[in-house]
Every structure is written in C-alpha cells, then in structure tokens.
Amino acid sequence: MRVSNTAIGLFLIVFAGTVLVYVQTFPSLDNGYPGPALFPRVLAVLFLLAGIGLVFEGRRSGEKLLKFDLGPITRAGLINIGLMLAVILAYIYLSDLLGFMILTPLLLLIMAKWLGVKTHWSLVLAVGLTLVIYVLFAKILLVPLPWGLWGW
Numbered sequence: 001m002r003v004s005n006t007a008i009g010l011f012l013i014v015f016a017g018t019v020l021v022y023v024q025t026f027p028s029l030d031n032g033y034p035g036p037a038l039f040p041r042v043l044a045v046l047f048l049l050a051g052i053g054l055v056f057e058g059r060r061s062g063e064k065l066l067k068f069d070l071g072p073i074t075r076a077g078l079i080n081i082g083l084m085l086a087v088i089l090a091y092i093y094l095s096d097l098l099g100f101m102i103l104t105p106l107l108l109l110i111m112a113k114w115l116g117v118k119t120h121w122s123l124v125l126a127v128g129l130t131l132v133i134y135v136l137f138a139k140i141l142l143v144p145l146p147w148g149l150w151g152w
Helices: 005-025 036-059 076-096 100-114 120-138
Strands: none
Touching: 036 120, 076 100, 100 120
16 A cells, blocks of 8 residues: 555654643653653654655655555465564464563564575574664663563
C-alpha cells in the first residue's frame, strides 16, 4: 500500500502534538531529575520533525495529498506478514521460558535469513543488535529483561 508522504507527515504531526499535550499531565521528579515524561517527549519531538520533513518532501515533489495505492497483494507479502506475526507471538510466549539473550538473536537470525541476508551478516546482525538492545535497556535504562534459562 502506498500512502502519500504528506498524509503520513500530517498524521505524525497530529500524533506528536497529542503526545506533547498529554505528557504535560505526567508527574515531575524533584532535584532536576528527568521524570516519566522525558522519553515520550523526546520521541514526540522526533515524530514532529519527521512529520515536518515528510510534509515538506511531499509538497516539494508535488504529490497528491491523499494518494492511496493498495497494489497487488502477493503470496510472498502474505507470508512476510505471517512470519512477522509468528515472530511477535513467539517472543510474547517464549521470552519468559528462553530469555531475552537466547530468543532475541534466534528470532533476528530467522528474520534476516528469511529476508535473504547472507549467513555471516545475519549472525553479526542478530548478535550485535541483541547486545546493543541489552546494553541500552538492561544496563542504561535499567529495564528488566526476561532471563529465562539464564536465570536458572
């Protein structure tokens, strides 16, 4: 499906504005520490900038505001959708059992191989992204990730 950049940009601008208004209701922390509104506010600003960029690009290229092109729905496209849903469900139901450090690289490897990435790059991608996500969330943001088999 093809939707105009302008329409997507306008949606992002409205969404970002809504988030920015809503996060004003979040509590703030004392002593200048960032509160729970920081991360949503940063993402909303990034969405706002992306939306402005998309609107600018869409208007510069002279595309129609509402251009919807569904195009053909192929068997390969349906299989890709099914694989993505299977990966999401596998992560939801298997992450507590297997843990983040086992399941994440496995699922990333499966998806990369399905999309035709060479084996050595698939391994580098799967392990590298898993480590980056782990460091970012578990070590920097202190988000608890499921240990699974590692938690014996």
